[in-house]
Amino acid sequence: MSESPLLSIRDLSVSFNTRAGEVKAVRRLSFDLAAGETMAIVGESGSGKSVTALSIMRLIEREGGHMSGRMELVRRSGGSVDLMAADDRTLRQIRGNEISMIFQEPMTSLNPVLTIGRQLSEVIVLHRACSPREALDEARVLLERVRIPDAAGRLSQFPHEMSGGMRQRVMIAMALACQPRLLIADEPTTALDVTVQAEILALIRKLQDEIGMALMFITHDMGVVAEIADRVIVMRHGEKVEENALRPLFATPRHPYTRALLAAVPRLGDGSPATAGVNADTVLSVRGLVKRFPVTKGLMKRTVAMVHAVDDVSFVLREGETLGLVGESGCGKSTTGRALMRLIEPTEGSITIAGQEITGLGQEDLRAARRNIQMIFQDPYASLNPRLSIEASVTEPLAIHRRELTGKARREIAAGLLERVGLKADHLDRYPHQFSGGQRQRIAIARALALKPKIIVADEPVSALDVSIRAQVIDLLKELQRELGVAYLFISHDMAVVEQMSHRVAVMYMGQILELGPSAEVLNRPRHAYTKRLLASVPVPDPARRKPQVIDEAREIQSPRYPVGQRPTRLPLVEVNAGHFVQADAA
Amino acid sequence: MLEYLVGRFGRMLITLWVIATVVFLATRISGNPIDFLMPEGLDAQSRAAMIAYFGLDQPLMTQYLSFWKSLVDGEFGLGLMERRSVAVIFGERVWRSLSLLSATLAVTIGIGVPLGVIAAVWRSTILGNTVLLFAFIGYAIPNFVLAILFLLTFSYTLQWLPSSGSGTLAHYIMPVMALSAFFVASLVRYTRNAMLDVLSQDYMRTARAKGLSETDVILRHGLRNALIPVITVIGLQMTTLVSGAVVVETVFAWNGIGDLLVGATLRRDYPVLQFGVLIVACAVVTINLIIDLIYSAVDPRVRLGGASA
Numbered sequence: 001m002s003e004s005p006l007l008s009i010r011d012l013s014v015s016f017n018t019r020a021g022e023v024k025a026v027r028r029l030s031f032d033l034a035a036g037e038t039m040a041i042v043g044e045s046g047s048g049k050s051v052t053a054l055s056i057m058r059l060i061e062r063e064g065g066h067m068s069g070r071m072e073l074v075r076r077s078g079g080s081v082d083l084m085a086a087d088d089r090t091l092r093q094i095r096g097n098e099i100s101m102i103f104q105e106p107m108t109s110l111n112p113v114l115t116i117g118r119q120l121s122e123v124i125v126l127h128r129a130c131s132p133r134e135a136l137d138e139a140r141v142l143l144e145r146v147r148i149p150d151a152a153g154r155l156s157q158f159p160h161e162m163s164g165g166m167r168q169r170v171m172i173a174m175a176l177a178c179q180p181r182l183l184i185a186d187e188p189t190t191a192l193d194v195t196v197q198a199e200i201l202a203l204i205r206k207l208q209d210e211i212g213m214a215l216m217f218i219t220h221d222m223g224v225v226a227e228i229a230d231r232v233i234v235m236r237h238g239e240k241v242e243e244n245a246l247r248p249l250f251a252t253p254r255h256p257y258t259r260a261l262l263a264a265v266p267r268l269g270d271g272s273p274a275t276a277g278v279n280a281d282t283v284l285s286v287r288g289l290v291k292r293f294p295v296t297k298g299l300m301k302r303t304v305a306m307v308h309a310v311d312d313v314s315f316v317l318r319e320g321e322t323l324g325l326v327g328e329s330g331c332g333k334s335t336t337g338r339a340l341m342r343l344i345e346p347t348e349g350s351i352t353i354a355g356q357e358i359t360g361l362g363q364e365d366l367r368a369a370r371r372n373i374q375m376i377f378q379d380p381y382a383s384l385n386p387r388l389s390i391e392a393s394v395t396e397p398l399a400i401h402r403r404e405l406t407g408k409a410r411r412e413i414a415a416g417l418l419e420r421v422g423l424k425a426d427h428l429d430r431y432p433h434q435f436s437g438g439q440r441q442r443i444a445i446a447r448a449l450a451l452k453p454k455i456i457v458a459d460e461p462v463s464a465l466d467v468s469i470r471a472q473v474i475d476l477l478k479e480l481q482r483e484l485g486v487a488y489l490f491i492s493h494d495m496a497v498v499e500q501m502s503h504r505v506a507v508m509y510m511g512q513i514l515e516l517g518p519s520a521e522v523l524n525r526p527r528h529a530y531t532k533r534l535l536a537s538v539p540v541p542d543p544a545r546r547k548p549q550v551i552d553e554a555r556e557i558q559s560p561r562y563p564v565g566q567r568p569t570r571l572p573l574v575e576v577n578a579g580h581f582v583q584a585d586a587a
Numbered sequence: 588m589l590e591y592l593v594g595r596f597g598r599m600l601i602t603l604w605v606i607a608t609v610v611f612l613a614t615r616i617s618g619n620p621i622d623f624l625m626p627e628g629l630d631a632q633s634r635a636a637m638i639a640y641f642g643l644d645q646p647l648m649t650q651y652l653s654f655w656k657s658l659v660d661g662e663f664g665l666g667l668m669e670r671r672s673v674a675v676i677f678g679e680r681v682w683r684s685l686s687l688l689s690a691t692l693a694v695t696i697g698i699g700v701p702l703g704v705i706a707a708v709w710r711s712t713i714l715g716n717t718v719l720l721f722a723f724i725g726y727a728i729p730n731f732v733l734a735i736l737f738l739l740t741f742s743y744t745l746q747w748l749p750s751s752g753s754g755t756l757a758h759y760i761m762p763v764m765a766l767s768a769f770f771v772a773s774l775v776r777y778t779r780n781a782m783l784d785v786l787s788q789d790y791m792r793t794a795r796a797k798g799l800s801e802t803d804v805i806l807r808h809g810l811r812n813a814l815i816p817v818i819t820v821i822g823l824q825m826t827t828l829v830s831g832a833v834v835v836e837t838v839f840a841w842n843g844i845g846d847l848l849v850g851a852t853l854r855r856d857y858p859v860l861q862f863g864v865l866i867v868a869c870a871v872v873t874i875n876l877i878i879d880l881i882y883s884a885v886d887p888r889v890r891l892g893g894a895s896a
Contacts, residue, residue: 059792109792
């Protein structure tokens with residue numbers, strides 16, 4: 001390359017002083033980024049990719065980082081500056097103007113007490129000579145550019161009045177306000193639903209073409225990398241392990257870690273377990289499950305509307321079978337999972353666990369019935385009590401349900417369980433903070449297994465884990481199923497993971513099951529339009545199959561909220577193929 | 588919004604009615620004011636006549652009704668000691684108390700919030716730690732001890748400030764300082780904690796990434812968010828402030844409502860006491876309403892009387 005790169009980083013090292021000593025987050029990282037180029041930095045948590053991004057913005061010192069190295073940026077004026085040595089004033093001129101950044105969490109990255117218009121116009125007034133009035137006008141144009149409908153009306157809205165996808169569009173509009181030369185996007189779609197992710201990725205690519213800026217895209221998702229990058233840097237433990245153009249990286253990864261990372265990515269279409277024996281006993285049967293939440297208003301708490309979170313959901317689960325429950329946030333999948341254990345009291349419907357109807361049970365009987373159904377939650381950091389030892393957490397179900405056991409006997413059971421999930425018996429005396437996320441999820445699995453339940457409700461059990469860890473936990477769950485014959489209700493938004501895990505899949509939308517059937521059937525021959533759209537949105541970790549750019553307007557997420565007395569339309573499920581059911585209008 | 592205000596007003600009236608009734612009953616259970624009013628050794632006949640004169644021989648229900656009648660009349664009855672309309676007695680003093688409270692509130696917020704922000708932004712520096720140290724001291728010393736220390740230092744030893752009474756600006760200095768010390772101290776600590784919380788929020792990083800200066804980041808983006816919990820705390824502490832004012836008024840002979848109430852309680856001057864407690868209750872309830880309104884103005888996520896899921 002004859003032209004000098006837009007950003008040239010040499011020997012960037014960042015370290016943090018912690019009580020445990022100095023931690024090197026980034027080690028001697030060097031790379032060049034050309035103008036207009038898209039580079040993905042990919043790695044698992046702790047690989048130093050976000051620290052690198054914040055270092056370029058010189059915002060990492062504020063979080064306690066110590067930096068060294070050189071970061072040469074060619075400025076808009078043509079001159080070049082070493083960001084590492086730049087003074088505060090120069091840095092402020094560059095931030096939000098020549099380099100801008102989008103963050104992972106659209107829900108928390110916007111200031112909750114300032115209007116959208118104010119937050120947008122602020123950056124315009126700051127970097128361009130214009131009046132607040134003109135800036136507000138410009139802000140409206142920016143919102144239109146990121147395809148937010150009713151842009152003028154949005155200016156006076158606050159962040160909490162918008163969905164996550166909408167807020168991320170606002171963040172993008174804000175980052176692009178001054179037509180930056182470099183946009184750093186740190187996991188910008190990780191917190192979003194897959195259909196929204198597809199929209200945002202398409203939008204970023206489109207706007208990049210329009211403005212001609214360079215893009216540094218940080219992600220852990222190889223599927224997203226394949227969708228967006230020209231060149232890829234793979235990071236691990238703060239070091240660059242591989243750098244290559246997109247296609248060769250996917251085709252012939254050189255470093256073993258890159259190979260491992262690519263191998264661990266669940267790919268939609270990799271096939272799923274064959275339908276389990278149809279003759280197996282039914283362990284869970286749900287009929288006409290309904291959960292409505294009232295929306296109240298005013299001092300008298302009048303009920304003004306009902307949210308039909310779960311509306312007429314029916315399914316069965318057989319011994320040793322996994323039923324995947326997929327859908328986007330707010331579709332009612334978690335509410336369904338919780339209602340099964342009566343953690344949330346169902347409004348209507350019947351739930352039969354191992355032949356016992358549990359909806360009418362009193363406290364004592366319900367507790368006994370819960371022996372058969374246990375739960376694993378998404379966030380292994382939040383679902384283990386930080387002040388209880390692992391022994392106390394894992395033996396707690398035994399202490400409640402099997403009082404006849406001595407403390408010693410319980411400890412022995414717990415030790416066996418830990419070994420079963422791939423941990424060591426002497427981990428019993430440790431505390432949750434001493435374990436990694438993956439290990440904690442194993443502990444949570446051990447706890448769920450303590451009572452030898454027939455059913456485990458797993459609510460997004462691997463969503464918070466890195467890909468390589470995710471694959472291990474999925475293998476563990478499948479292995480346990482083969483051995484113990486436990487049935488899973490596997491709740492997830494990740495289609496590829498659901499495909500790997502499930503014998504059958506149910507697709508939920510707005511509180512209803514739209515499509516239900518054997519995984520291979522539903523995922524390969526979807527019948528319902530929504531299932532098709534959901535599947536089409538999943539990023540494919542294959543650069544050759546990049547999706548065409550279709551830029552949609554942002555949509556408000558539909559909510560299953562209806563006036564009191566009014567009910568959503570319920571369409572009957574029609575069998576279109578052996579065991580494959582679809583809502584009537586799509587059949 | 589209108590529905591909210593009407594409802595809120597209705598609840599205010601119920602609260603005041605309950606308080607008035609409790610005070611009415613409590614004062615009558617605790618003893619007879621005639622014993623304080625009249626010289627000792629008063630003969631039974633004149634004592635009975637005095638009781639009848641003040642209407643204290645009436646059944647409790649009749650007294651209760653006439654108490655409410657006097658409230659509705661706007662006359663509020665006559666003070667037992669001074670034999671003047673309670674309204675007039677209070678009218679002379681209420682502004683003095685209000686001015687003391689307002690001055691204290693202004694000083695508390697004006698000093699407490701900035702110091703709290705300083706303590707948060709410059710945490711673990713000498714500046715931040717010094718602010719925090721003084722906050723601890725202010726928090727730990729009771730206001731009447733502080734009041735007496737001030738009196739000894741500034742009036743008795745140095746003779747800079749008047750020791751009692753009200754009227755000039757100089758009269759305000761010591762009472763306001765004594766009264767506000769505790770509240771400034773606690774506000775510094777609350778503001779510091781709220782600000783520390785805000786400083787680590789994602790939107791602060793966003794603001795810096797825009798290229799805003801650190802001052803703008805903290806004042807424009809941070810402070811308003813930090814104020815949300817602080818406003819709640821100010822509201823909760825208003826009641827403590829009012830009871831603190833009673834003590835401080837007495838120490839500095841401020842001639843306000845606090846002073847009056849202490850006297851009325853000791854002498855069982857029912858009409859004055861009842862009315863005084865009602866006024867204080869009114870003030871507290873009103874302040875809480877104002878706090879709620881401010882709260883909804885600062886935090887757009889709070890919509891008063893709006894729909895909630």
